[in-house]
Amino acid sequence: MNVIVCLKQVPGTAQVKIDPETNTLIREGIENVINPFDTYALEEGVRLKERFGGKVTAMSMGPPQAEGALREAVSLGADEAILLSDKAFAGADTWATAYTLASAVNKLGQYDIIICGRQTLDGDTGQVGPELSEMLEVPFVAYVSRIEEIADGQMRVQRMVEEGHEVIEAPLPTVITVVKEINVPRLPSLRGIVKSKSAVIPVWTVPDLGVDQSRVGLAGSFTKVIKVFFPQRVCQGEIFQGELGNQVECLMGKLKDAGLV
Amino acid sequence: MEYFLTEEQKTIKSLARRIAEERILPVRAELDETEEFPWAIMKDLADADMFRVFVPEEYEGLGGGCLELCLVVEELSRVCSAIATCYAVNALGSFTLIDYGTEEQRRKYLPDIAGGKKLTxxxxxxxxxxxxxxxxxxxxxxxxxxxxxxxxxxxxxxxxxxxxxxxxxxxxxxxxxxxxxxxxxxxxxxxxxxxxxxxxxxxxxxxxxxxxxxxxxxxxxxxxxxxxMGFLLAMKLFDHSRPGIGAQAVGIAQGALEVAVDYTRQRIQFGQPLISLPVVQDILGEMATQVEAARALVYAAARMVDSGAKKVTEESAMAKVFASDVAMKVTTDAVQICGGTGYMRDFPLEKMMRDAKITQIYEGSNQILRNAIAIELRKRKARTE
Amino acid sequence: MGIQIDLDKCVGCGDCVPVCPFGLLEIVDDKVQLKEGCTLCGACQEACGYEAILIEAVSEVEAVSDSHQGIWVFAEQRNGKLKGVAYELLAKGRELANTLQTDLSAVCFGHGIDEVNRLIAHGADKVYMVDSPDLAINQEDLYAQQLIELIRQHKPEIVLAGATSLGRAFIPRVAAILKTGLTADCTGLDIDTENRLLRQTRPTFGGNIMATIICQTKRPQMSTVRPRVFKKNEPDEKRKGQIIKVDFNRESITSKTKLLNFVEDLTETVKIEEADIIVSGGRGLGKAENFQLLRELASVMGAAVGASRAVVDEGWIPYSHQVGQTGKTVCPKLYIACGISGAVQHLAGMQTSDIIVAINDNPNAPIFEVATFGIVGDLFKVVPMLTEKLKNQ
Incomplete structure (x- = not known):
């Protein structure tokens, strides 16, 4: 079972806060981490390897420092890691990202399953997985919450939808995105950390992938960010004053006025 | 304070902290209440190779010494010293075998101990x-x-x-x-x-x-x-293990100090956070100083053990006695400055205070150990006369 | 290509430094310097008041064929029933179509859907209806290929779809095959009339930053929008429109995956997405049992119970109740937040509610910034009082 796990390094936005005075991001103490949704993808990949043998390759497109996320992936059980990094990759939208990843997957060769997280914490689009599957022309299943069985070149999985879950069968190779319900990711081990420190992580650039520069990064992106701004929160609210009982009374009055009670 | 830990020691310490915060913190209050043995956490510690820390490399360990063990125990104790105890006792149950066992005995038992498959x-x-x-x-x-x-x-x-x-x-x-x-x-x-x-x-x-x-x-x-040789081996074992109790005490005290700082920053009395009151600052300043002094002594004793020094009875006893007294005092003071909240079982401090007490008692009560230190003093003086 | 800093224009003010989500900017000798790793997100360009930071896009803009006309809304259904998001998108689509002076069409795949006329009442000029038993429930492979075929045939300039689990899974595949841009989870859509471009605004970094995105060179321009972000229009029963039946040619479409079974989640009795009133609880509740207070209030108000991510992670209440970035987006008439501090991720999921009431003992909690009405006080006193008063009505 050859598994490829796609992951992204993101700022740990659980800690991202806005400075209310300046309306800017408070960056202090923010570390870059593996996108939390991708940790479930990695864990599932490692579990598949433990169940069926084979190997797990972690793959990430990003700036040079994204190597840190790949080292962590190795400490968590990935056998190999590949960093796709080139100045030309910067500014990629989901299409250009999926295209770059697809080129790297094709260069890597044979695989059975590609696992991605359901979305990233920063971009939050959830589009790269499905786009990747189309570029590789393989089946795709989103929001997988359980891999039930893999046998005879077929996999049977459960995937979550709003109303419940569906059981879906797909032939290998296939691309899936996973949700956090699928597993509890393990913590790194000391031996894994030692191994990850000496792991050789190749960096693949535009010439390595043999891709057209105009198809990757900002140049290859069909969507362009034209404006970035901080959401303005205008406080027009009314904070009631006085005794608590009176405040509740005031609130009741307002809700009655609005026809809600 | 900078203790000039090696990269490997820092890795061990930070992974132990991560396990403590991600896996132990959410369950510590429940486990304290139910008194259930923390098997799930033992598995987490095993998966993270924590039981390998104190086992020699030839037997699938990582070949760490007393200081490495202390770093793990301290970090676990900072969050829950009950779980740290379940872990640390494995070192106590293995040291005699590691130091004096035959090759056959070690081969038979140590790999399973290192893998966390068998507790000791x-x-x-x-x-x-x-x-x-x-x-x-x-x-x-x-x-x-x-x-x-x-x-x-x-x-x-x-x-x-x-x-x-x-x-x-x-x-x-x-x-x-x-x-x-x-x-x-x-x-x-x-x-x-x-x-x-x-x-x-x-x-x-x-x-x-x-x-x-x-x-x-x-x-x-x-x-x-x-x-x-049993009695001798037991005494030698405790000489090597007591810095670990000291590390447990330092961890408890550190945990209590952090809780106290968080609470006194948030709690407003007399129109200001408690931490702005000089009387509270006096207590917090003393707590922090004591914790750091205890840590310095514990690390120094652990390093002495790791140096292969022949006699470490006094030093390891000092580390255990001092740190455990600090843990008792710091947790008591933490409860005191957090007042009624500190006394409540929904708040972690009263557990830390209860947990601290045992460190003054087990592996030689502090009174017995002070006696032992005094006996060493007398012997040393007698030798020079 | 890439980012350029014009050192002549840079005055070293440092305004750009804190906005970089990656912390790559620093001021050295009164000039800004960029470290390795820029993703060209553009935050600094926006922050610079001196036009010293330039991000160059593609130099040559491919001419976009103006043969693409009209706005399409993918009207999602399940088991013959149209989802609310279809009507919400029609309301927004109508507005965009009016601005562009073009047609609004709904595209619907399913079987035996009675409500097709409703799509017209809600603003569609045309409905492309593909009716087949094979399409009754989500069949992503079939949906994707069918939609691609229709888009290739009719060439709309804009395609909107719901960011539901179906939409988020199959719309990207459509965009990938059509080689066009797609923007996920938009919260704002409007038209740059000068260039006839769709401006798509969406939150990133968990709602900390908003980005406006365009797709200049490819058609159609595609967006997904989360349910309850836009409001549906009142239906106009007199509206006239055309229902175009499209034959479904099962043989020409291949499905790689097979749906074997569907298991409905029966544990989820609350549908917070559809509730008019939501009573929501956060960490301030202290423990799981205290949700009972909120359930009592909810039951007298006929409300659903929601929750912040913190308490769902604590296991106090199931995930289906979670409101926010990684939970559900809700837009009720009344949202009562009890003991919720209001992290941006939570606000992202509820701030478009008509009326927001915040009950929290911390006057500095960010929830008060979005609240219509606020009570600074102990929720354990306020909530029972409110419940009591409502009971006595």
Missing amino acids: AFAVTEPTAGSDVSAIKTTAEKVEGGYVLNGTKQFITNGGEAEIYTVIALTDKARGVRGASAILVEKDTPGFSFGKKEKKMGIRASATRELIFRNCFVPEENLIAKPG
Whole structure:
């Protein structure tokens, strides 16, 4: 079972806060981490390897420092890691990202399953997985919450939808995105950390992938960010004053006025 | 304070902290309440290679020493010292085997210990032998091919949960403590059973039981070192393990200090956060100083043990005594400055205060250890005269 | 291509430094310097008041064929029932179509859907209806290929779809095959009339930053929008429109995956997405049992119970109740937040509610910034009082 796990390094936005005075991001103490949704993808990949043998390759497109996320992936059980990094990759939208990843997957060769997280914490689009599957022309299943069985070149999985879950069968190779319900990711081990420190992580650039520069990064992106701004929160609210009982009374009055009670 | 830890030591410390915060913190209050043995956490620690830290590399360990062990124990104790106890006792139950076991004994047991597949315990205390270790009565009578154990061990941490026990028993009753030997006993040996689980004041998620031996036969190859060396081995073991108790105490105190700082920053009284009041600052400043002093002493003692120094009785006793007194004082003060909230069981401080108490008692009560330090002083002076 | 800093224009003010989500900017000798690793997100360009930071896009803009006309809304259904998001998108689509002076069409795949006329009442000029038993429930492979075929045939300039689990899974595949841009989870859509471009605004970094995105060179321009972000229009029964039946040619479409079974989640009795009133609880509740207070209030108000991510992670209440970035987006008439501090991720999921009431003992909690009405006080006193008063009505 050859598994490829796609992951992204993101700022740990659980800690991202806005400075209310300046309306800017408070960056202090923010570390870059593996996108939390991708940790479930990695864990599932490692579990598949433990169940069926084979190997797990972690793959990430990003700036040079994204190597840190790949080292962590190795400490968590990935056998190999590949960093796709080139100045030309910067500014990629989901299409250009999926295209770059697809080129790297094709260069890597044979695989059975590609696992991605359901979305990233920063971009939050959830589009790269499905786009990747189309570029590789393989089946795709989103929001997988359980891999039930893999046998005879077929996999049977459960995937979550709003109303419940569906059981879906797909032939290998296939691309899936996973949700956090699928597993509890393990913590790194000391031996894994030692191994990850000496792991050789190749960096693949535009010439390595043999891709057209105009198809990757900002140049290859069909969507362009034209404006970035901080959401303005205008406080027009009314904070009631006085005794608590009176405040509740005031609130009741307002809700009655609005026809809600 | 900068302790100039190596990269490897920093890695061990930070991974232990991560396990403590991600896996232990969410369950510590519940485990304290239910007194359940933390098997899930033991598995997490095993998966993270934490049981490998104190086992030599030849036996699938990482070959760490006393300081590495202390770093893990401190970080776990910062969040929950009950769970730290369940972990640290494995080192206590393994050290004698590691230092004095035969190659066969080590090959047989250490890989499973390193992998966290089998927990261990160490048994010397008996109903009649606490501080007075020489009063032990459990016998191991020599018979054809091995020994037959009879007697009861009391207050044995990990008792009933561990698979491998290092038991100190008299192989030659006539010779008193000089007739004591260290013997490995496996859990399912016929004639070996457990008493009821004790209900404790603190470290409640850890398991403490009696070990009961009734005509329990163990084969000859389970004897560690030579017959009659048991008491000596136990004393040497405690010299090496006491910095670990010190580390546990430092962890508890550090945890309590952090909780107290967080709370006093948020709690508004007299129109300002408590931490702005000079009386609170005085107490917090003293707490922080004490914790750092204790840590410095514990690390120094641990490094001395790791240096291979022949005699570390005084230093390791000092580290344990000082740090455990600090833990008791710091947790008591933390409860005090957090007032009513500090006293509530929904808040972590009262647990830390209960947990701190045992560090002044086990592995040699602080009074006995101060005596031992004084005896060393007297001996040293006598030698120079 | 890439980012350029014009050192002549840079005055070293440092305004750009804190906005970089990756912390790559620093001021050295009164000039800004960029470290390795820029992703060209553009935050600094926006922050610079001196036009010293330039991010160059593609130099040559491919001419976009103006043969693409009209706005399409993918009207999602399940088991013959149209989802609310279809009507919400029609309301927004109508507005965009009016601005562009073009047609609004709904595209619907399913079987035996009675409500097709409703799509017209809600603003569609045309409905492309593909009716087949094979399409009754989500069949992503079939949906993707069918939609691609229709888009290739009719060439709309804009395609909108719901960011539901179906939409998020199959719309990207459509965009990938059509080689066009797609923007996920938009919260704002409007038209740059000068260039006839769709401006798509969406939150990133968990709602900390908003980005406006365009797709200049490819058609159609595609967006997904989360349910309850836009409001549906009142239906106009007199509206006239055309229902175009499209034959479904099962043989020409291949499905790589096979749906074997569907298991409905029966544990989820609350549908917070559809509730008019939501009573929501956060960490301030202290423990799981205290949700009972909120359930009592909810039951007298006929409300659903929601929750912040913190308490769902604590296991106090199931995930289906979670409101926010990684939970559900809700837009009720009344949202009562009890003991919720209001992390941006939570606000992202509820701030478009008509009326927001915040009950929290911390006057500095960010929830008060979005609250219509606020009570600074102990929720354990306020909530029972409110419940009591409502009971006595």
